[in-house]
Amino acid sequence: MIRYNKQARILALDNGSIGYAIYINDAGYLETVYFGKSLGDYSDFTCARKAGEYATPRYSVAEGRDVGYRDGFKADCAPLEISPHGLTDKRGAPVIIRGEDGSFITDLRYRSHRRYKGAPEIPGLPHAHGEGCETAQFVLEDRALKVRAHLYISIFADKDVIVKSFSFENYGKKRVKLARAMSMQLDLPRADYDLVHFGGRWSKERDYNCNPVVDGVQEVSSNLGRSSAEENPFVFIKEKKASFDSGEVIGFNLIYSGNFKFRTFVGPFRGLHITYGINDEDFEWALAPGANFYTPQAVIAYSAEGIDKMSQTFHRFIRENAMTYVHDREYKPVLFNSWEGCYFNFDTDLILSYIDDACKLGTELFVLDDGWFGARNSDRAGLGDWQVNKSKIDLHRVMAHCRERGLRFGIWFEPEMVNPDSDLFRAHPEYTLGWGLDEISLSRNQFHLDFANPAVVDNIYSQIKAFLEEYKVDYIKWDYNRTVAEHISRAYPADRQGEIYHRLVLGYYSLIGRLTRDYPDIMIEGCASGGGRFDMGTLYYCPQIWCSDESDPAQRIDIQFNTSLGYPLSCIGSHVNDSKMASYSAKAALALFGTYGYEMNPNLLTEGEIAELSATAEIYRAHHNAVIENGTLYHICAPYEGNYMCMQCVSSDKSASVVLFMNKLKELERYRFIRLKGLSAKKRYRNTLDGAVHTGDYYMNVGLNISDTWLTEFNHRLIVLTEE
Numbered sequence: 037m038i039r040y041n042k043q044a045r046i047l048a049l050d051n052g053s054i055g056y057a058i059y060i061n062d063a064g065y066l067e068t069v070y071f072g073k074s075l076g077d078y079s080d081f082t083c084a085r086k087a088g089e090y091a092t093p094r095y096s097v098a099e100g101r102d103v104g105y106r107d108g109f110k111a112d113c114a115p116l117e118i119s120p121h122g123l124t125d126k127r128g129a130p131v132i133i134r135g136e137d138g139s140f141i142t143d144l145r146y147r148s149h150r151r152y153k154g155a156p157e158i159p160g161l162p163h164a165h166g167e168g169c170e171t172a173q174f175v176l177e178d179r180a181l182k183v184r185a186h187l188y189i190s191i192f193a194d195k196d197v198i199v200k201s202f203s204f205e206n207y208g209k210k211r212v213k214l215a216r217a218m219s220m221q222l223d224l225p226r227a228d229y230d231l232v233h234f235g236g237r238w239s240k241e242r243d244y245n246c247n248p249v250v251d252g253v254q255e256v257s258s259n260l261g262r263s264s265a266e267e268n269p270f271v272f273i274k275e276k277k278a279s280f281d282s283g284e285v286i287g288f289n290l291i292y293s294g295n296f297k298f299r300t301f302v303g304p305f306r307g308l309h310i311t312y313g314i315n316d317e318d319f320e321w322a323l324a325p326g327a328n329f330y331t332p333q334a335v336i337a338y339s340a341e342g343i344d345k346m347s348q349t350f351h352r353f354i355r356e357n358a359m360t361y362v363h364d365r366e367y368k369p370v371l372f373n374s375w376e377g378c379y380f381n382f383d384t385d386l387i388l389s390y391i392d393d394a395c396k397l398g399t400e401l402f403v404l405d406d407g408w409f410g411a412r413n414s415d416r417a418g419l420g421d422w423q424v425n426k427s428k429i430d431l432h433r434v435m436a437h438c439r440e441r442g443l444r445f446g447i448w449f450e451p452e453m454v455n456p457d458s459d460l461f462r463a464h465p466e467y468t469l470g471w472g473l474d475e476i477s478l479s480r481n482q483f484h485l486d487f488a489n490p491a492v493v494d495n496i497y498s499q500i501k502a503f504l505e506e507y508k509v510d511y512i513k514w515d516y517n518r519t520v521a522e523h524i525s526r527a528y529p530a531d532r533q534g535e536i537y538h539r540l541v542l543g544y545y546s547l548i549g550r551l552t553r554d555y556p557d558i559m560i561e562g563c564a565s566g567g568g569r570f571d572m573g574t575l576y577y578c579p580q581i582w583c584s585d586e587s588d589p590a591q592r593i594d595i596q597f598n599t600s601l602g603y604p605l606s607c608i609g610s611h612v613n614d615s616k617m618a619s620y621s622a623k624a625a626l627a628l629f630g631t632y633g634y635e636m637n638p639n640l641l642t643e644g645e646i647a648e649l650s651a652t653a654e655i656y657r658a659h660h661n662a663v664i665e666n667g668t669l670y671h672i673c674a675p676y677e678g679n680y681m682c683m684q685c686v687s688s689d690k691s692a693s694v695v696l697f698m699n700k701l702k703e704l705e706r707y708r709f710i711r712l713k714g715l716s717a718k719k720r721y722r723n724t725l726d727g728a729v730h731t732g733d734y735y736m737n738v739g740l741n742i743s744d745t746w747l748t749e750f751n752h753r754l755i756v757l758t759e760e
């Protein structure tokens with residue numbers, strides 16, 4: 037897949053479907069001469085090139101002769117892998133290294149490269165893995181500083197994905213500082229794209245925002261210490277006319293859970309200059325002699341056939357190459373979570389009654405949420421004290437009750453936090469981030485623990501381990517209910533405070549990494565005030581993430597649909613709750629297009645509601661694994677474009693499909709056929725809407741007739757198609 041033409045100095049990564057080509061120019065800069073559909077043959081890029089000239093394409097129409105040349109090469113108008121910093125190229129370099137003299141000038145030039153099978157290991161960080169991948173590793177050296185940069189570019193045989201990252205190595209005798217260390221640069225020769233990003237807030241995560249790429253700078257970023265509800269690291273650019281089925285679309289994501297910055301720049305030469313990686317705000321990393329620094333990996337998915345092809349590529353990549361939970365492809369149990377039913381107000385008897393009633397809904401995994409430990413009877417106390425509150429709950433009895441009924445059992449943790457009213461804080465106030473300041477910001481009555489300090493991580497690890505040794509749980513919900521405010525750690529000297537944001541993320545990964553290694557059978561579900569840390573870094577450890585605290589379809593339709601543009605349904609934690617705006621069957625149908633579970637007071641359900649919900653649990657059991665978890669997702673109608681939403685999943689053998697149509701506002705006398713996708717043209721399928729049997733061709737060209745005279749709010753059709 038990776039070929040190097042020594043004479044032309046063109047390295048091409050090509051999997052037969054996409055291609056990426058780099059020219060090593062005379063000055064030692066890496067020019068990104070091509071990224072797009074596979075070309076197979078890259079010899080055209082060497083045409084008519086004389087020493088000192090550009091490989092095609094270049095951005096500049098006229099070659100300036102006055103400023104900006106170094107070694108006969110003018111860097112600011114060429115598509116590059118790494119723009120130099122401090123020279124004439126002011127588009128925004130992905131890397132800035134400061135020498136001991138305080139200089140910012142960073143000029144990394146080619147020294148060598150190699151190709152190998154497999155993906156690089158990134159110590160301390162989650163990273164892509166898997167078969168069928170090849171990597172090109174370039175070694176570059178700074179012209180003045182004794183720093184080596186390694187640029188890794190991987191291509192996958194069966195997915196249209198490029199993964200990029202850097203590592204930096206100080207081989208000199210003096211300390212240097214990384215003032216910016218992003219994961220990638222991508223320069224494209226045209227800029228007439230739309231930029232789609234997923235901003236939002238608590239309870240309204242991942243809103244669809246589509247804006248033209250404009251001249252100058254645009255940025256999608258988080259500086260909240262987590263990937264955040266306010267912006268998600270998944271973004272894509274698309275040709276303006278692109279639809280779900282057609283047009284060029286390039287998606288980006290980062291295997292990382294902390295501050296990120298996706299930045300575009302369009303300058304006088306009209307090309308699109310993209311940099312992506314760790315946010316450089318308040319970032320500074322000291323690189324001692326002999327030390328290395330690794331950036332997280334950026335993942336780029338290319339599609340020449342619309343948004344869905346990019347989505348499906350990310351879905352497969354995340355499941356097959358980013359996740360490491362060993363049981364992900366197996367059947368996932370129907371989950372019941374106690375939170376919205378009783379919040380902190382429970383005792384053993386109430387939880388036992390919840391378990392009994394949850395069983396009637398087809399529950400297979402019962403989860404006791406917040407409130408079981410320390411003095412945790414409200415969100416004011418207890419975080420940091422991970423010992424069972426035995427006066428409140430007899431956890432052994434609860435677990436035995438679950439086991440007797442054939443249920444698995446799970447429990448809630450929020451490991452990175454501490455309440456000021458806790459034994460941990462009283463014993464170790466210095467474990468708190470920002471400790472020593474006049475005042476530390478409280479959020480939800482809690483402080484952020486200093487996870488940059490390994491002693492703090494060790495303390496929490498020992499506490500959780502002691503719990504897990506005594507209580508053999510099957511599942512952990514790992515919450516993270518505030519953002520980082522004062523990013524100051526007393527465990528580091530004054531001149532290393534620029535490392536804290538990143539070190540907090542490394543602390544998170546080190547704890548969750550240790551626990552997943554120690555307890556590989558425990559499934560961990562990520563959570564952060566709902567979906568505030570929904571990212572590929574977390575998915576490396578957690579096969580699913582609670583998508584949002586908002587389960588009311590009024591907002592949930594958008595949240596779930598938009599999330600599924602970049603993330604597989606198998607990881608989208610979704611429950612039926614008792615929000616009043618929609619029926620249980622509508623909420624259950626929506627939850628089915630995710631991991632499916634419940635979160636309400638089960639004691640209050642009527643017989644009719646129990647029957648309705650268990651009927652959906654039956655559909656879950658019959659079709660979830662093959663169709664929704666492991667099938668292919670098609671987006672048919674986007675809720676951000678109109679009054680309704682439609683998604684469809686098809687099993688990989690195309691023998692079954694599940695379709696969900698849902699409208700938002702009331703509609704009268706609507707005549708409507710929905711054209712399905714992804715079926716086998718000649719196979720015959722019976723549908724549960726009208727019981728008819730038609731060919732795949734019929735469904736994909738005539739469509740499913742869902743005309744109705746009166747559609748009320750959140751009226752929906754959940755339709756199963758099975759091969760006859």
Ligand code: GLA
Pocket residue numbers: 375405406448515517563564565566582585
């Ligand atoms: C967060 C989560 C909820 C619940 C509470 C418990 O808000 O998103 O699902 O676990 O914390 O405090």
